[in-house]
Amino acid sequence: MRSILKIVLQRLGLGLVTLFVVSIVIFVAVNSLPGDFAEAILGQGATPESVATIRRDLGLDQPLVVRYFDWLKGMLTFDLGTSFAQLNFANFGGAGSVTVAEQIAPRLSNTMFLATVTACIAVPLAVFLGILAALYRNTAFDKAANMFTLSSISSPEFFMAYVLILFLAVLNPVFPSLSNIFEGMPFGERLEKSMLPALTLTLVVTAHMMRMTRAAIINLLASPYIEMARLKGLSPMRVIVKHALPNALAPIINVVALNLAYLITGVVVVEVVFVYPGIGQLFVDSVKIRDIPVVQACCLIFAAAYILLNLTADILSIVSNPRLRHPK
Amino acid sequence: MSNLLTIKGLKIEGRSDETWNPIINGVDLTLKKGEVLGLIGESGAGKSTIGLAAMGYTRDGVRISEGTVEFDGIDLVKASAAVKRGLLGKRIAYVAQSAAASFNPAHKLMDQHTEGPVQHGVDSRAASTEDGIELYRKLRLPNPDQIGFRYPHQVSGGQLQRAMTAMAMSCRPDLIIFDEPTTALDVTTQIEVLASIREIVEEFDTAAIYITHDLAVVAQMADNIKVLLRGDEVEEADTRTMLSDPKEDYTKSLWAVREFQRPAKPAVPEGSVPVVSVRGITAAYGKTDVLHDVSFDIHAGRTVAVVGESGSGKSTAARCITGLLPPRMGEIAFDGEVLPADYRKRTKDQLRQAQMIYQMADTALNPRKTIGQIIGRPVQFYGGLTGAKRRKRVNELLDQIELEPSQYYNRLPSELSGGQKQRIGIARALAAEPKFIICDEVTSALDQLVAEGILRLLADLQDNLGLSYMFITHDLATVKSIADEVVVMKEGKVIEQGEKTDMFTPPHHAYTDLLLSSVPEMDPDWLTNLLEERGVDNIGDAAVDKM
Numbered sequence: 074m075r076s077i078l079k080i081v082l083q084r085l086g087l088g089l090v091t092l093f094v095v096s097i098v099i100f101v102a103v104n105s106l107p108g109d110f111a112e113a114i115l116g117q118g119a120t121p122e123s124v125a126t127i128r129r130d131l132g133l134d135q136p137l138v139v140r141y142f143d144w145l146k147g148m149l150t151f152d153l154g155t156s157f158a159q160l161n162f163a164n165f166g167g168a169g170s171v172t173v174a175e176q177i178a179p180r181l182s183n184t185m186f187l188a189t190v191t192a193c194i195a196v197p198l199a200v201f202l203g204i205l206a207a208l209y210r211n212t213a214f215d216k217a218a219n220m221f222t223l224s225s226i227s228s229p230e231f232f233m234a235y236v237l238i239l240f241l242a243v244l245n246p247v248f249p250s251l252s253n254i255f256e257g258m259p260f261g262e263r264l265e266k267s268m269l270p271a272l273t274l275t276l277v278v279t280a281h282m283m284r285m286t287r288a289a290i291i292n293l294l295a296s297p298y299i300e301m302a303r304l305k306g307l308s309p310m311r312v313i314v315k316h317a318l319p320n321a322l323a324p325i326i327n328v329v330a331l332n333l334a335y336l337i338t339g340v341v342v343v344e345v346v347f348v349y350p351g352i353g354q355l356f357v358d359s360v361k362i363r364d365i366p367v368v369q370a371c372c373l374i375f376a377a378a379y380i381l382l383n384l385t386a387d388i389l390s391i392v393s394n395p396r397l398r399h400p401k
Numbered sequence: 402m403s404n405l406l407t408i409k410g411l412k413i414e415g416r417s418d419e420t421w422n423p424i425i426n427g428v429d430l431t432l433k434k435g436e437v438l439g440l441i442g443e444s445g446a447g448k449s450t451i452g453l454a455a456m457g458y459t460r461d462g463v464r465i466s467e468g469t470v471e472f473d474g475i476d477l478v479k480a481s482a483a484v485k486r487g488l489l490g491k492r493i494a495y496v497a498q499s500a501a502a503s504f505n506p507a508h509k510l511m512d513q514h515t516e517g518p519v520q521h522g523v524d525s526r527a528a529s530t531e532d533g534i535e536l537y538r539k540l541r542l543p544n545p546d547q548i549g550f551r552y553p554h555q556v557s558g559g560q561l562q563r564a565m566t567a568m569a570m571s572c573r574p575d576l577i578i579f580d581e582p583t584t585a586l587d588v589t590t591q592i593e594v595l596a597s598i599r600e601i602v603e604e605f606d607t608a609a610i611y612i613t614h615d616l617a618v619v620a621q622m623a624d625n626i627k628v629l630l631r632g633d634e635v636e637e638a639d640t641r642t643m644l645s646d647p648k649e650d651y652t653k654s655l656w657a658v659r660e661f662q663r664p665a666k667p668a669v670p671e672g673s674v675p676v677v678s679v680r681g682i683t684a685a686y687g688k689t690d691v692l693h694d695v696s697f698d699i700h701a702g703r704t705v706a707v708v709g710e711s712g713s714g715k716s717t718a719a720r721c722i723t724g725l726l727p728p729r730m731g732e733i734a735f736d737g738e739v740l741p742a743d744y745r746k747r748t749k750d751q752l753r754q755a756q757m758i759y760q761m762a763d764t765a766l767n768p769r770k771t772i773g774q775i776i777g778r779p780v781q782f783y784g785g786l787t788g789a790k791r792r793k794r795v796n797e798l799l800d801q802i803e804l805e806p807s808q809y810y811n812r813l814p815s816e817l818s819g820g821q822k823q824r825i826g827i828a829r830a831l832a833a834e835p836k837f838i839i840c841d842e843v844t845s846a847l848d849q850l851v852a853e854g855i856l857r858l859l860a861d862l863q864d865n866l867g868l869s870y871m872f873i874t875h876d877l878a879t880v881k882s883i884a885d886e887v888v889v890m891k892e893g894k895v896i897e898q899g900e901k902t903d904m905f906t907p908p909h910h911a912y913t914d915l916l917l918s919s920v921p922e923m924d925p926d927w928l929t930n931l932l933e934e935r936g937v938d939n940i941g942d943a944a945v946d947k948m
Contacts, residue, residue, distance in 0.1 A: 295461070297502040304456060305517045306489030315516075319507035395507055395552045 077397055081388050088380045092373075095380075096148070099372040100141050103365055109133070110157050110363040131157065148373065153177065154366040173370045177352065179256055181374065184351040187267050187274070188336035195275040196282065196329055203286025203325075208313050210291060222280035234273045234346040241269060252347040270347045274340060278332040285328040289321035296320075323390035330386030337382075338375040405575055405608050406432040406455060411468035413450055413459065413632075424450055424463065425632045434575065435606040439623030439640070441613060441655075443848035444819075446629040448612045452578045455610060456493050457485045473575070490517040494569035496598075498581040500561035504553035511549030514568045523572050536567040539604070540597040559590035563597050570601060576608045583618060587710040587875060588919040595621055595921075596932055614848060616655065617921035620644055621928040628652050640925050654850060656923075662882050663860055665902060669700045674737045676701050676837050676869045677722065677755070682731030684721050691717050692728070692893045699837065699886075702863060704870040706884035706901075708877065708916065714893040715873045719839045722871070723755055735837075753783045756830035760842035762822035766814040772799075772825055773810040779832040798828040802858060820851035827858065837869045844879060856883050877920045881905065889913050 111127040112119050128134045132143070147154050153173035202222070206215045225233060242250035248268040258266075290313055293299060302316040341353035352371060359367035391397050413425035425447045432438055440448045453459060454470055457477025470477040472493065477485060489495075494517075497503035505513060514533040518524035524532065530549070537545035540563040553561060562582055569577050579598065583591040599622060602609050611622045619626055619640075626643045628635040628651070636649050647653050675698035684692040692714045699705045707715045720726040722733055724744030732739050735754055741747050759765035766775055776795045780786050786794050796806035802824040814822055823843060830838050840859065844852035860883060862868060874880060880887060880901070888898040889912065897910040904913065921927060 297497055297499060298505040300460075301495065301497060301503040302505070304453075304458060304489055304495040305520075306486040306491060307516070307520055308486065311520070316505050316507075320505070396554050399552050399555060 076400060077391060080391055080397075084384055084387055088384045091380055092377060095376040096145065096373060097141070099369055099376070100144060101137075103368050103372065104137060104140075106360075106363065108363055110365060113363045114157075144369065153370045156367050157362075157364045173366045176355065176367060177370055177374070180350060180352040180355045183254060183349065184337060184340070184353065186263070187270055187340070187349065187351060188333065190264065190267055190271040191274040191278070191336055192333055194271060195278050195332070198275065199279045199282035199329075200286050200325065202279070203283040204290065204313060204318065206283065206287040207290035207294075207317070208309055210287070215287075218283065222283050225276040226280035230273065230277055230342045231346050233276050234269070234343055237269055237273055237276075238346075241272075250347070252349040254350065267349070270340075270343050270349050273343050273346075274336060278335065281332055282325070282328050286321070286325050289324045290317045293317045293320055319393070322393040326389045326393070327383075327386045330382040334379045334382045337378045403433075404431045405434045405436075405473060406430070407469075407471045408451075408455065409469050409471075411451070411454060411470065412466045413447070413454060414464055414466045416462040416464075421464070421466070423466075423632060425454070427468065428629070428632075428634050430455075430627065432576070432608050432610065434608055436625070437602060437609045437611055437623045439611045439613065439619035439626040440629060441616060441619050441626055442629035442635075443614060443850065445631060447632045448614075448629055449580050451629070452580050452610055452612045453495075455576075455578060456489060456495060458489070487521070490574075491521040491523060491572045492574050493576045493578070494572070494574040496562075496565050496569050496577060496579045496582050499585050500565040500582075501553065501558055501585075503565065504561060506553055509550055509552055510556065510564050510568075514549060514564070514571055517568070517571050521572060529571060533567060533571065536570055536601075537564065539601060540564075540567055541593070542567075557590075559586050559594055562586065562594045566594075566598055566601065570605065570607075573605060574607065576610070577602070579609055579611045579622075581613055584613065584615070588877070588921075589710065589915060591618075591921075592919050592928070592931070595928060598622070599928070615921065616644075617923050617927070620923055620925045621921060628655070644923055644925065666703060666885050668900075669703070673700060675699055675734075676736060677871070678734040678737070679718065679722065680732050680734065682718070682721050682728035682733070684717055684726055684728040686717075686726075690729070690893065692721065694731070695890075695893070695895050696731075697888050697895065697898055699869050699871055701836070701869055702867045703885040704863065704872055704883055705886045705888060706872040706874060706880040707888045707890060708874060708880055709890035710875060710916075712892075713890040715875075715890055716841060717893070718890075719757070719841055719871065719873060722839065723757060749783065753833045754835055755837050755839065756833050756835040757839045757841065758823070758826045758830050758843050761846055762819065762826045763814075763846075765826055766822060766829075768814050771811050771813055772817075775814070775825060776828050776832050779829060783833045794832070798831055801831060801862065802828045804828075818851075819847055820854060823847060823851075823855055824858065827855075827862070831862070831866075835868070837871070839871045839873070841873045842875070843872075845874065845876060852879075859883065877917060889916070 109124075109128075110131070111124045111133065115123055115127070125134070132140060135143075144154070151174075156171050156173050156176050202218050206218050209215050238250045241247045249266055250269060252266045252270055254263050254266050294317060299312060299316055302312045307315075337352075339353070340351060341357055343349070344351040344353045352374070356368065356371040358364075359371065408428065408430040411425055411428045411430075412423065414421040415424045416422075428447075428451060430438070430451070440451060442448050450459075450463065454465060455472075455477075457470060457472075457480060459465060465478050468478065472488065475484065475488070477488075504510065511530055511533055515524075515526050515529040518529040518532075519526050523529075533549055534545050537548060542548050542560055542563055548556065548560065548564070556564065566577075566582070582598065583594050586594060595618065601607075609622075611619060613619050613622075623640050625637060625639050627637040628643075628647075628649070630651055635651050636643075636647070638648075643652070644656075647656055677699040679695060679697050681694050681696050682692055683690055683694055695714070695718055697705065697707075707718065709715050717726065721728045724733075724740070724742065724747055727742035733742070734740065735751065740751055744752065770778075773792070773795055776798055777791050780791050780794045780798075784794065795810065799806040799809055804821065804824060809817075809821075814825070817825065826843070843859075844855055847855065856879065859870065863870065870883075872879070872884060884901045886899065887901050887904040889896045889904075889910070891912055897904070897913050905917070907914070909917065918931065924930075
């Protein structure tokens with residue numbers, strides 16, 4: 074048990090180092106985007122004087138290194154800064170200004186909600202299908218499952234979204250086609266409104282997880298202990314679920330984590346199609362108007378989500394290995 | 402009395418390159434209740450395939466094409482999967498070669514033990530657990546009350562093998578297939594497992610098919626012996642007849658392998674400088690010392706066998722000599738000259754002097770290079786020969802290892818048999834024109850007849866070229882046939898060393914004695930006598946632990 078704790082702490086430390094490096098990359102990358110907030114907002118009326126004034130007010134005239142450490146200090150104290158786009162220039166930083174945190178928080182929680190709903194459908198479905206595909210490998214079922222999940226992952230997300238809208242909203246009005254959820258909406262209604270985007274995303278992420286589950290299990294079927302299980306006269310289902318699956322967990326967990334990370338960070342298209350107010354849309358909008366504090370904060374949240382999920386996957390894979398759980 | 406198992410005209414085919422090729426060409430076999438049949442033959446003889454077919458099971462890419470396997474009136478070839486599942490584990494059980502690989506690493510031993518009885522509805526989980534503990538006690542596992550609640554990786558190989566025998570017994574089957582159950586074990590551990598298996602099979606009057614390539618082992622275990630060669634039966638007889646009076650030439654040749662013995666060489670002249678001198682080396686992996694103050698000399702034209710169980714430090718000593726693992730203390734001298742500890746600091750000529758031949762010729766040869774390239778590389782690197790000269794030298798080397806150059810020069814390792822691959826390994830070592838060769842378990846992966854050929858070749862090369870060998874092995878029969886001197890190692894220390902003739906005549910160090918007396922002999926009464934001599938609780942590991 075002690076060694077696991079040590080490994081977890083090590084990974085956690087490494088995760089923090091990675092996050093620090095990523096923060097530098099984000100900052101440098103965002104700040105080397107062409108164009109400039111002051112010029113973008115002033116448009117036609119951008120005289121050199123007014124641009125300089127706004128840049129000075131926002132601290133954009135400071136050297137990059139100074140700005141980076143200011144930003145980092147803010148991040149460490151959970152002060153994500155003030156959104157440029159919502160600034161009240163008459164009363165800078167005071168009443169009327171919206172902080173980045175205020176802007177991101179509701180969007181992030183919406184995204185998390187959608188990701189959770191999707192994961193609750195997709196992960197059990199993928200693992201179950203993967204087990205069945207391994208059990209009935211090379212049969213018609215296996216091929217059909219493979220073909221269906223592969224074609225759903227190969228089609229563009231918006232296409233799958235429109236297909237679902239057509240069948241589940243237009244032809245058979247089961248779910249609403251617009252997911253305009255808002256704060257304070259009752260859970261049931263919220264769930265109903267999120268159903269179509271969640272199903273679309275399910276179609277997108279299931280293939281990976283299912284195929285990895287199938288491959289990881291089949292990979293083990295040639296092991297001597299699987300042969301032994303068969304020679305004990307166990308049923309094929311028991312051989313796979315009881316003897317192969319526990320040893321195949323590590324790769325499966327890793328693919329699940331990658332797909333969950335995708336659900337948090339990469340769902341802009343689905344959000345746009347269903348008008349779902351998630352963090353993806355906010356991110357894209359902020360890039361358009363060069364709202365640097367929001368872009369940076371989103372990037373950092375995405376990076377943290379990736380690192381955290383991978384870390385969790387690592388830890389779970391380690392814990393799933395009896396050699397580490399029960400040292401000699 | 403009717404037969405429990407009757408196999409008639411069994412033909413089995415294996416799939417390779419889209420065609421089905423015969424593996425077993427019509428074998429008959431009968432087994433009565435409580436009878437033990439030994440199946441013996443070299444690798445590729447089809448022993449395991451027959452053993453599995455006796456359970457109505459074939460591996461992927463293998464099929465039963467003809468014949469019947471009748472177990473208690475049921476033809477397992479025609480039976481449905483469900484019928485077979487009802488028999489497997491319950492009435493027919495299997496004990497695999499490597500228990501470490503055949504226990505599921507994710508579950509505790511006891512959970513795997515009780516799985517059969519519970520799934521077959523033979524016994525409740527609680528009752529089966531209790532029975533498991535009882536079986537562990539009968540098989541003399543240490544801590545029988547607790548050992549079942551450990552995971553496989555927490556238990557040693559010999560203990561796992563016994564736990565697997567217990568698992569096979571869990572439903573009290575009528576028939577158990579033992580597939581080389583002691584091949585992967587050290588001699589002292591092997592004895593314990595053999596004794597346990599024999600006892601329990603006798604107690605429950607279980608019939609068994611005992612598959613092995615080791616004659617002496619099968620002599621202890623079986624009532625009858627069937628000899629197989631490339632999928633055909635050579636002959637079958639009861640154990641005593643088979644040992645004393647084999648009919649077929651092939652069987653006789655198998656029996657004769659054990660008789661190869663080199664004549665003793667003259668003693669080393671006083672004051673001569675040894676080719677290799679290992680002086681008080683202590684070496685460590687990480688912070689743990691695995692060698693403690695090891696010293697021995699190897700003289701010109703002589704073979705020093707380094708003997709010990711796995712983990713005794715034999716191979717580590719070899720790594721120190723070659724400079725792969727610089728020792729923490731002590732030094733290595735060649736012809737009286739002390740060498741740098743790290744191979745990277747040695748000159749090309751110093752490197753040339755010591756070559757190695759490996760246990761697994763399969764993995765020691767680059768599968769993508771032809772034989773000509775594999776042997777040509779050291780010829781060029783050490784001898785500086787290129788073009789036609791290099792080719793000529795490679796041909797000479799192939800002649801020396803008795804492989805026709807024109808036939809083998811352009812082949813890939815995958816086109817050679819195991820013994821031929823090992824010969825290429827020898828040629829590659831010779832290419833450097835060394836004085837000294839380390840042979841690391843070079844025959845342990847080979848069948849007895851092939852191994853004997855390799856030993857004879859090494860002996861001839863030594864006579865012709867005056868080579869010195871350090872021969873690492875755990876097989877005392879090999880030591881007997883080829884060594885001049887013996888170094889016995891245990892837990893990283895040299896326990897005893899001296900001339901072979903002295904080592905094989907008493908009195909020895911207690912551990913050497915234990916090793917020597919643990920090597921199975923061809924006498925069917927050997928195990929019985931040994932157990933009587935040592936006492937039931939004082940065999941194998943138990944005896945080692947008491948030292």
